[in-house]
Amino acid sequence: xxxxxxxxxxxxxxxxxxxxxxxxxxxxxxxxxxxxxxxxxxxxxxxxxxxxxxxxxxxxxxxxxxxxxxxxxxxxxxxxxxxxxxxxxxxxxxxxxxxxxxxxxxxxxxxxxxxxxxxxxxxxxxxxxxxxxxxxxxxxxxxxxxxxxxxxxxxxxxxxxxxxxxxxxxxxxxxxxxxxxxxxxxxxxxxxxxxxxxxxxxxxxxxxxxxxxxxxxxxxxxxxxxxxxxxxxxxxxxxxxxxxxxxxxxxxxxxxxxxxxxxxxxxxxxxxxxxxxxxxxxxxxxxxxxxxxxxxxxxxxxxxxxxxxxxxxxxxxxxxxxxxxxxxxxxxxxxxxxxxxxxxxxxxxxx
Amino acid sequence: xxxxxxxxxxxxxxxxxxxxxxxxxxxxxxxxxxxxxxxxxxxxxxxxxxxxxxxxxxxxxxxxxxxxxxxxxxxxxxxxxxxxxxxxxxxxxxxxxxxxxxxxxxxxxxxxxxxxxxxxxxxxxxxxxxxxxxxxxxxxxxxxxxxxxxxxxxxxxxxxxxxxxxxxxxxxxxxxxxxxxxxxxxxxxxxxxxxxxxxxxxxxxxxxxxxxxxxxxxxxxxxxxxxxxxxxxxxxxxxxxxxxxxxxxxxxxxxxxxxxxxxxxxxxxxxxxxxx
Numbered sequence: 001x002x003x004x005x006x007x008x009x010x011x012x013x014x015x016x017x018x019x020x021x022x023x024x025x026x027x028x029x030x031x032x033x034x035x036x037x038x039x040x041x042x043x044x045x046x047x048x049x050x051x052x053x054x055x056x057x058x059x060x061x062x063x064x065x066x067x068x069x070x071x072x073x074x075x076x077x078x079x080x081x082x083x084x085x086x087x088x089x090x091x092x093x094x095x096x097x098x099x100x101x102x103x104x105x106x107x108x109x110x111x112x113x114x115x116x117x118x119x120x121x122x123x124x125x126x127x128x129x130x131x132x133x134x135x136x137x138x139x140x141x142x143x144x145x146x147x148x149x150x151x152x153x154x155x156x157x158x159x160x161x162x163x164x165x166x167x168x169x170x171x172x173x174x175x176x177x178x179x180x181x182x183x184x185x186x187x188x189x190x191x192x193x194x195x196x197x198x199x200x201x202x203x204x205x206x207x208x209x210x211x212x213x214x215x216x217x218x219x220x221x222x223x224x225x226x227x228x229x230x231x232x233x234x235x236x237x238x239x240x241x242x243x244x245x246x247x248x249x250x251x252x253x254x255x256x257x258x259x260x261x262x263x264x265x266x267x268x269x270x271x272x273x274x275x276x277x278x279x280x281x282x283x284x285x286x287x288x289x290x291x292x293x294x295x296x297x298x299x300x301x302x303x304x305x306x307x308x309x310x311x312x313x314x315x316x317x318x319x320x321x322x323x324x325x326x327x328x329x330x331x332x333x334x335x336x337x338x339x340x341x342x343x344x345x346x347x348x349x350x351x
Numbered sequence: 352x353x354x355x356x357x358x359x360x361x362x363x364x365x366x367x368x369x370x371x372x373x374x375x376x377x378x379x380x381x382x383x384x385x386x387x388x389x390x391x392x393x394x395x396x397x398x399x400x401x402x403x404x405x406x407x408x409x410x411x412x413x414x415x416x417x418x419x420x421x422x423x424x425x426x427x428x429x430x431x432x433x434x435x436x437x438x439x440x441x442x443x444x445x446x447x448x449x450x451x452x453x454x455x456x457x458x459x460x461x462x463x464x465x466x467x468x469x470x471x472x473x474x475x476x477x478x479x480x481x482x483x484x485x486x487x488x489x490x491x492x493x494x495x496x497x498x499x500x501x502x503x504x505x506x507x508x509x510x511x512x513x514x515x516x517x518x519x520x521x522x523x524x525x526x527x528x529x530x531x532x533x534x535x536x537x538x539x540x541x542x543x544x545x546x547x548x549x550x551x552x553x554x555x556x557x558x559x560x561x562x563x564x565x566x567x568x569x570x571x572x573x574x575x576x577x578x579x580x581x582x583x584x585x586x587x588x589x590x591x592x593x594x595x596x597x598x599x600x601x602x603x604x605x606x607x608x609x610x611x612x613x614x615x616x617x618x619x620x621x622x623x624x625x626x627x
Contacts, residue, residue: 031405031420031434032405032418032419032420032421033405033418033420033421033422057418057420058479059418076479077479077480077481078478078479078480078481079476079478079479080478081476081477081478088475088476091476092475092476095471095472095476096472096473096474096475098472101472102471102472104466104471104479104480105480106480106481106482106483106484106485107404107434107438107480107481107482107485108434108435108438108482108484108485111434111435111438112435115435127438127439127443127485127488127489128525128526129484129485129487129488129489129512129526129527130484130485130488131526132509132512132515132524132526133480133484133509133510133511133512134466134508134509134510135466135480135484135510138470138471138508140471140472186425186431187407187420187422187425188403188405188406188407188419188420188421188424188425189405189406189420189431189432189433189434190404190405190406190419190420190433190434191433191434191435192433193433194433194435243421243422243423244422245422245425245426246422247422248422249414249421249422249423250417250418250421250422250423252417252612253616253619255417256609256612256613256616257616259609260613291623292620292623293619293620293623294619294622294623297619303422306426306427
């Protein structure tokens with residue numbers, strides 16, 4: 001029999017070279033936490049070009065992708081002001097220089113585009129107040145297609161709508177996954193599930209690779225099913241310096257260090273050369289962190305456990321027979337069942 | 352009782368915290384709102400339901416988070432919902448009592464700009480819309496905080512509509528939760544409120560050491576002043592002690608806080624390099 005549940009485990013390098021192509025639209029699945037930095041650094045190192053990048057939270061992820069000259073168009077709902085109030089980060093510098101087109105949505109309307117995409121609708125209604133906002137009126141590369149307005153057939157009221165978004169590739173970092181790609185995540189949900197399910201290809205990196213037994217005993221944590229996933233990378237610290245419940249807090253030492261490097265172009269370039277281009281993979285990144293800041297700094301942000309109460313998925317019966325060997329609904333043993341079949345069954349001659 | 356010395360930043364946070372009533376369902380953003388929510392919940396509003404737009408609902412901040420889905424907020428919380436559900440099933444459905452929003456620029460009718468200081472794409476960026484437009488539209492009441500001097504006659508970009516052109520324009524449009532809108536704006540200089548009929552912003556109270564002229568200097572329209580002026584809340588030890596325990600760096604201005612933190616990191620790197 002053909003193996004229909006093959007292992008999808010590979011390295012970040014393999015996953016990015018196989019599934020991310022120049023000109024693709026790429027989305028960061030995680031919403032502000034657990035950002036998939038290992039995969040993003042790999043995209044930058046492989047010098048992918050002409051991407052349309054979706055980043056709702058607009059944190060260091062988008063700054064790195066833009067500074068790496070990977071992105072032509074950005075769809076976002078928020079941009080952290082790296083580098084201070086006036087300087088701004090790379091997104092702002094590129095946008096003002098005309099090297100980057102940025103389409104601004106609100107968090108809700110950005111999410112609504114993905115909700116439409118994930119559910120297979122071509123558009124999604126959004127909340128009416130947005131029509132008074134310049135988010136609705138001022139448009140960049142989406143132009144006429146940024147928002148539309150329809151009339152409700154039942155109330156007659158005007159309803160603003162957004163078009164579906166279906167990115168080519170979603171990058172997702174989670175706590176754990178199995179080799180087939182069943183990905184489990186807990187913590188702030190944001191728009192993560194919609195981002196994943198709207199996308200055509202999903203690449204998952206995880207802190208730990210686990211057996212399917214772990215997955216099936218906690219299915220409410222599975223946010224993406226294996227059959228939707230193309231690649232799985234076991235990548236401890238794959239989201240560093242961003243945080244992940246149960247693993248670590250945001251690494252404020254590294255985040256402050258990154259923020260400080262945005263104060264000048266030179267600072268940013270040298271940080272980039274040192275931390276992105278200068279290190280081939282995540283293991284060497286973490287080793288470098290330890291060399292620079294010390295293992296004590298890494299460990300300071302490590303989470304102390306706080307376990308979820310186990311949810312009991314137990315059931316009374318595990319087959320059509322109860323624990324006393326009696327057939328459910330019939331109240332007989334196997335010999336009794338065969339006797340009933342002989343007496344009452346609609347028997348056929350198959351010989 | 353107050354025996355501690357209090358900084359300007361701490362007074363602002365406590366003023367914001369006092370806006371929360373026990374039992375309120377409150378949406379918080381990063382920065383001052385989180386600090387205000389945490390102080391309120393630890394002191395006078397222990398049954399408030401604090402939430403963030405990432406869908407972390409009924410949480411209790413124990414460390415200052417850096418983003419709205421921060422793992423530091425997910426150690427024990429009551430309800431995990433997604434962002435879409437926060438805006439539809441909680442805010443739009445009418446269950447959100449208060450929202451806190453940070454302001455880049457504001458006009459006299461409480462319309463907000465958090466996007467661009469001019470016309471995009473060439474203009475300098477503030478941040479962007481985030482959750483502001485929909486929280487502002489559908490929370491029953493919004494508390495605004497502004498660190499800078501962003502009062503303007505006309506916004507170059509209206510991210511989040513407030514009372515629009517004033518009067519009953521917001522109510523009449525039918526696009527907002529009835530009775531919603533900003534109730535108060537807190538800045539480092541004082542407390543502002545909105546006239547119940549005209550919806551025009553007026554000065555309600557001054558913070559210590561600030562005169563009316565200093566407030567007027569930042570405001571391009573003829574600002575109306577409450578007569579008599581109201582008062583600011585005097586922080587209590589309980590609030591100050593808890594706040595410092597939650598976020599020691601938040602007693603300082605952003606710039607000073609960043610400088611102190613960076614100095615600490617440099618020292619750490621030097622010690623590591625020296626092999627200590």
